[in-house]
Amino acid sequence: MTWDREKNVEWVTEVPGRGWSSPIVWGDQVFLTSAFPDEKLGRLEPKGTFRWMVYSLDIETGEMRWSREAHAGPADPMSQRRRTNGYATPTPTTDGERVYALFGSHGLYAYELDGTPAWTYPIDRRQTFFDYGHAASPVVHEGQVIFTSDTEEESYIASIDAETGRELWRTIRNETTSYATPLVWKNDLRTEVLTSGVRRIRSYDLDGELLWEMDGGMGQNLSPSPFSSHGLAYVTAGYYKYPHRPVYAFKAGASGDISLRSWSEGKENAPRGASEEQVAKMGGDISKDSLKEEERSSEFLAWYQPVAGPEVTSPLVVGDYYYTLLDQGFITCHDAKTGEVVYGKTRIPGYDRFMSSPWYYNGRIFLLSEDGRTFVVKPGPEFEVLHRNELDELTIATPAIAQGRLFIRTESRLYSITKSRE
DSSP states (O other), X not given: OOOOSSTTEEEEEEOSSBOOOOOEEETTEEEEEEEEESSOOOSSOOOSEEEEEEEEEETTTOOEEEEEEEEEEEOOTTOOOOTTOOSSOSOOEEOSSEEEEEOGGGOEEEEETTSOEEEEEOOOOOXXXXXXXXXXXXXXETTEEEEEEOOSSOEEEEEEETTTOXXXXXXXXXXXXXXXXXXXXXXXXXXXXXXXXSSOXXXXXXXXXXXXXXXOOXXXXXXXXXXXXXXXXXXXXXXXXXXXXXXXXXXXXXXXXXXXXXXXXXXXXXXXTOXXXXXXXXXXXXOTTSSOGGGSOBTTXXXXXXXXXXXXXXXXXXXXXXXXXXXXXXEEEEETTTOOEEEEEEEOSSOOOOOSOOEEETTEEEEEOTTSEEEEEOOSSSOOEEEEEEOOSOOOSOOEEETTEEEEEOSSEEEEEOOOOO
């Protein structure tokens, strides 16, 4: 429950390069991705050779087991990466047979768990919104590695054979740059792949056929990923410039277009300075009351909140409570089954910005700020901070929990935190 740079730190390892991908764990290995240039990465167009890396660390000691250079070459000449994004933001995934790492337009790479290269799936370069790059992570399910590539040009969702790297299917999406990771949603009726995009929320079967879709008025810079609990699938977005920051809780079994209304196009509610092109891409009416009270539930929608979405973090359900960590240092709580407000926008003590998603274990909620400060929070109908833990380093990646350890990735290090055995 408590730690700092030394207290309850089992080991700490310097990680070469930079990346905001989360660590993942399988067996006795911790996998990470990273990228680094020969010259300093800045706001201007980077020069020189970049190297995209996959690392394996020993879970007991933090020692580097192996490192593999997935790709080397010039960075995308259009790219002007933000501080909160980079060339290694998508989190890798594994099925226990291989580890799969996605590096945006530089391809999808598979490695055996001993580091032997298995296959490479090339991805064509496509321009992203304001050249912000890619962030959505791949998912693996029953022999398929599934990922979205949502850009300002051609967008699609694709499935790759996990063993061979052969493309199984690709479905074109009428979508623009989006950063949410797909959800393999196993519900009582079927297994589907749920995606959140700027223009549409869409769900596909395991053959890439569209099951259902919805125009949700999601706004641009869409980052929070869908997740499921209580038999519902939660989809949200909360770009701060738009007054419509929705949360949708979907029931299983939908088909076709389940949009609750036609989202009108127009720019009367758009933020000051937005171009007509930006407004059109955003999807139309973004007013707070764009769904009337009687439209906020339907046969396939359990509940809806119009202004409860976060900009970047993915929400968390603990028991019957749905928690939203807002990027500017606030938290809200709703009933996970009904959407009713438990407590409204509550300031987390001190001014902190949050990019990591909240997590839960041992009866506590954890909120990790950009400054490396973790707030330990008591779950329930009232907000209460129990501890604050300091690492004092830029931290954007969401941690991993496995085998009694908490793995926190900072800008330069990976920490393994566990209760001291002394």
